[in-house]
Amino acid sequence: MIEAVGLTKRYGDKTAVYNLSFQVRPGAVTGFLGPNGSGKSTTMRMILGLDNPTSGQVTIGGYPYRKLPNAARQVGALLDAKAVHGGRTARNHLLSLAQLSGIPARRVDEVLGVVGLQDVASRRSNGFSLGMGQRLGIAAALLGDPQVLLFDEPVNGLDPEGILWVRNLMKMLAAEGRTVFVSSHLMSEMALTADHLIVIGRGQLLSDMSVRDFIAANSAGFARVRTPDTEPQQREKLSSALTEAGGHVLPEQDGALRVTGLPMPRISDIAHETDVRLWELSPHQASLEEAYMRMTQGAVDYRSTDDQKAGLMQPLPPGAQPPVPVPGQGQPGWYAPPPPQEGGQAFAMPDPYGGRQAPNPYMAPGAPGATPPNPYAQPAPAAPQPPAQPPQQAPQAASEAPAAPGTPPAAADPTKPEDVR
Numbered sequence: 290m291i292e293a294v295g296l297t298k299r300y301g302d303k304t305a306v307y308n309l310s311f312q313v314r315p316g317a318v319t320g321f322l323g324p325n326g327s328g329k330s331t332t333m334r335m336i337l338g339l340d341n342p343t344s345g346q347v348t349i350g351g352y353p354y355r356k357l358p359n360a361a362r363q364v365g366a367l368l369d370a371k372a373v374h375g376g377r378t379a380r381n382h383l384l385s386l387a388q389l390s391g392i393p394a395r396r397v398d399e400v401l402g403v404v405g406l407q408d409v410a411s412r413r414s415n416g417f418s419l420g421m422g423q424r425l426g427i428a429a430a431l432l433g434d435p436q437v438l439l440f441d442e443p444v445n446g447l448d449p450e451g452i453l454w455v456r457n458l459m460k461m462l463a464a465e466g467r468t469v470f471v472s473s474h475l476m477s478e479m480a481l482t483a484d485h486l487i488v489i490g491r492g493q494l495l496s497d498m499s500v501r502d503f504i505a506a507n508s509a510g511f512a513r514v515r516t517p518d519t520e521p522q523q524r525e526k527l528s529s530a531l532t533e534a535g536g537h538v539l540p541e542q543d544g545a546l547r548v549t550g551l552p553m554p555r556i557s558d559i560a561h562e563t564d565v566r567l568w569e570l571s572p573h574q575a576s577l578e579e580a581y582m583r584m585t586q587g588a589v590d591y592r593s594t595d596d597q598k599a600g601l602m603q604p605l606p607p608g609a610q611p612p613v614p615v616p617g618q619g620q621p622g623w624y625a626p627p628p629p630q631e632g633g634q635a636f637a638m639p640d641p642y643g644g645r646q647a648p649n650p651y652m653a654p655g656a657p658g659a660t661p662p663n664p665y666a667q668p669a670p671a672a673p674q675p676p677a678q679p680p681q682q683a684p685q686a687a688s689e690a691p692a693a694p695g696t697p698p699a700a701a702d703p704t705k706p707e708d709v710r
């Protein structure tokens with residue numbers, strides 16, 4: 290298990306990571322999400338002992354990386370696939386890594402086979418494509434047959450077959466009980482690969498929950514309602530009636546209406562009462578991408594001036610009032626239906642909290658109701674902050690401690706080196 294407690298990193302005036310506390314548990318793929326520059330790579334570098342925290346700490350199996358016995362066999366990582374001596378062949382690159390870590394040479398050909406580079410093993414890596422370089426980086430991460438794996442954007446540059454392969458590899462590694470921590474900007478891929486998500490924005494924790502809970506907590510269900518395209522007055526009539534009945538009605542780009550705040554049977558009844566024919570009345574649940582965009586929209590540092598978020602956020606119709614904004618979040622002039630805990634659910638959606646109020650995903654790990662401290666507004670304290678939000682699971686340092694030499698690995702795994710069994 291990886292555990293960060295009050296992790297903070299400053300580069301001069303720049304606070305890259307602030308008071309981050311989380312756990313990454315074995316047996317699951319944990320996605321690490323955040324906008325560009327939010328601190329994901331910095332966090333991964335601190336996990337791997339490549340950068341020192343300004344305050345706080347991060348451990349793997351209870352040890353800081355640099356104190357981990359035989360770290361190369363405990364932890365494998367892909368941080369920067371280009372960080373390779375380009376003049377070396379793929380095999381020699383892996384061989385040199387293996388020799389440095391006391392990993393048997395035969396393991397090199399095993400991992401070359403696992404990542405599909407066996408036929409180009411004798412080629413110099415400076416002639417590799419982006420995707421081939423990614424595969425070589427993944428091979429290096431697997432070399433020591435580690436229990437803990439970190440991958441920074443592993444599918445970057447991979448073709449669809451390669452993306453599917455990485456997805457299956459991550460799931461397989463997690464199914465073997467390993468800790469798999471993977472950053473990505475590809476939401477559709479994360480939705481298919483990850484079990485759990487840790488989301489950060491401007492270096493601070495925004496969310497730590499399962500993919501399913503994340504979507505449920507950050508997206509409101511809505512109904513798409515469509516009246517006959519040939520009769521625009523019907524649309525206006527229905528829109529007024531739904532608004533009068535307490536619904537939130539927004540036009541979709543294709544002419545349909547997006548309705549929140551009213552259950553589907555009520556929408557149907559209102560259409561019937563106002564004598565409006567419907568061509569469509571369908572329930573919708575936001576995707577992980579939409580939920581993610583909602584959560585991080587206030588924590589994006591780099592945004593195109595031309596960004597309309599077409600299809601994800603709807604511009605406010607003239608005269609319409611936006612919902613009450615979450616403090617510090619949201620873009621003026623843009624509206625997406627409020628998350629369930631704020632605006633109520635239009636339909637019966639999965640309720641991961643059993644009727645209790647969902648935790649506020651915008652809340653930093655602080656006292657209940659506390660506003661996240663903003664390192665951009667005020668200087669952060671020099672001393673590490675104790676994590677005000679206790680870890681959801683007790684540390685498992687003992688069970689996660691580095692394996693004793695000779696610990697037999699699971700059987701029938703092509704990624705296992707024979708010599709370490």
Ligand SMILES: Nc1ncnc2c1ncn2[C@@H]1O[C@H](COP(=O)(O)OP(=O)(O)OP(=O)(O)O)[C@@H](O)[C@H]1O
Nearest residue numbers: 300303304305323324325326327328329330331332
């Ligand atoms: N060595 C450094 N010196 C100064 N600032 C740095 C350094 N490394 C990172 N930063 C800054 O810290 C912030 C976080 O960067 P980081 O690379 O961790 O973000 P990221 O979430 O990995 O971004 P991306 O998704 O674009 O890869 C950025 O503002 C970055 O400019």
